[in-house]
Amino acid sequence: MNPEDFKQQAMATISDNPLDRISAKVTQMMTHPDTVFDIHCHIFDKYCVTKNYFLLRLLGKLDPDKKLDDLLDHIINLKKDNEFDELFEIMQKENMGQVLEHYLQNFACQQNIITIPLMMDLDEGWYFKADKSQKDQIKELKELMQNKAILPFLSVDPRKAQKQGNNNLYKLFLEAFTPDANNNQFFGIKVYPALGYLPSDIWLWHIYEVCEAKKIPVVAHCGGSLIKSYQNGYDLYGYQIDDNGDIVSLRHYLNIQNGNKRAAFFNDPKHWEVVLKQFPKLKLNLGHFGGIDHWLNLAKTGRDQNIETINRLMAYENVYADFSYNIAVKESFDVFFENYDNNITIRNKAMYGTDCWMVLAAGDFKKNHAKFIQRCGPRKEKLMRENPMMYLFGQII
Ligand SMILES: [Zn+2]
Numbered sequence: 404m405n406p407e408d409f410k411q412q413a414m415a416t417i418s419d420n421p422l423d424r425i426s427a428k429v430t431q432m433m434t435h436p437d438t439v440f441d442i443h444c445h446i447f448d449k450y451c452v453t454k455n456y457f458l459l460r461l462l463g464k465l466d467p468d469k470k471l472d473d474l475l476d477h478i479i480n481l482k483k484d485n486e487f488d489e490l491f492e493i494m495q496k497e498n499m500g501q502v503l504e505h506y507l508q509n510f511a512c513q514q515n516i517i518t519i520p521l522m523m524d525l526d527e528g529w530y531f532k533a534d535k536s537q538k539d540q541i542k543e544l545k546e547l548m549q550n551k552a553i554l555p556f557l558s559v560d561p562r563k564a565q566k567q568g569n570n571n572l573y574k575l576f577l578e579a580f581t582p583d584a585n586n587n588q589f590f591g592i593k594v595y596p597a598l599g600y601l602p603s604d605i606w607l608w609h610i611y612e613v614c615e616a617k618k619i620p621v622v623a624h625c626g627g628s629l630i631k632s633y634q635n636g637y638d639l640y641g642y643q644i645d646d647n648g649d650i651v652s653l654r655h656y657l658n659i660q661n662g663n664k665r666a667a668f669f670n671d672p673k674h675w676e677v678v679l680k681q682f683p684k685l686k687l688n689l690g691h692f693g694g695i696d697h698w699l700n701l702a703k704t705g706r707d708q709n710i711e712t713i714n715r716l717m718a719y720e721n722v723y724a725d726f727s728y729n730i731a732v733k734e735s736f737d738v739f740f741e742n743y744d745n746n747i748t749i750r751n752k753a754m755y756g757t758d759c760w761m762v763l764a765a766g767d768f769k770k771n772h773a774k775f776i777q778r779c780g781p782r783k784e785k786l787m788r789e790n791p792m793m794y795l796f797g798q799i800i
Contacts, residue, residue: 626691
């Protein structure tokens, strides 16, 4: 589908009021004054990803770039029996509804919660086709909206812009944002640059234009480098800000041999600068607020470049950052709360999220999640309710 046709159709059919996109279940859930939002969560089942995805999750930082001896050391020293069991349970679930139910029963911080499930699309980054197509996943999530208070986010990959048929990026977008027979539709989109593209990718430009105009929130992975593309040595086409401050096109040859360094390059929040210069009203959540390593670095050295970049970008009216995943590590949320208390931008723009079930193999999630919630105290109102509502709806309801 050609981008101009896409834009024309999207502008004509999608409402610019986010409240038109919420389901009856979400409306009902919002009537409870204590309802909170898990702004970053995943409920995809084994048919939506690959077995390699589960293996990577199980083995944590087991990276193919490491030497064999280092890998063996790492495996021998693993002591993660409990987390393994938790992941095996997810692998046994037959559909996304079961995964969501498992989350709500075992990991959600309270009963009155609105969950924001983000899709994952490894088709292009991993040269892999999931058993369940993106189109079928979209349909399943819309059906789930009928019974559960969720606001689904569509995974977008610019490499699908030139695909023919149902797997075309723009077709998938329109599919997601077209109401089904029960009037259920998607709420936002997810961008995952570490899978091998720039946030300013030329094909995403058209998507952002629609998202800004229609107040569709975007979330970007902006944290750890575990899930990434293993491809290297190709041209990236996007946009950049030149020395005069103008937005010009960018052709960048990607040549970073080390996989983690390559992922760190893609995850760097600085790439969002040009996107926000072009689309200053875009609703953007920089997911994971830089990630655990950067918060630990801040704790250790007193400064961190990625976190500083995110703080700077949050000066844009609609830019937020969620602290999901990081809550699995106590040292990282200790320093987060310290910054939260001393920084008005963080207080107004940071959001709570779990990153379940990705986070289950990251550390002692259950224990540290409970500690995080306890430490939140009166901060809960902003982190878990007001800031998410401002990001999602542009108002506190
Ligand atoms: Zn995530």
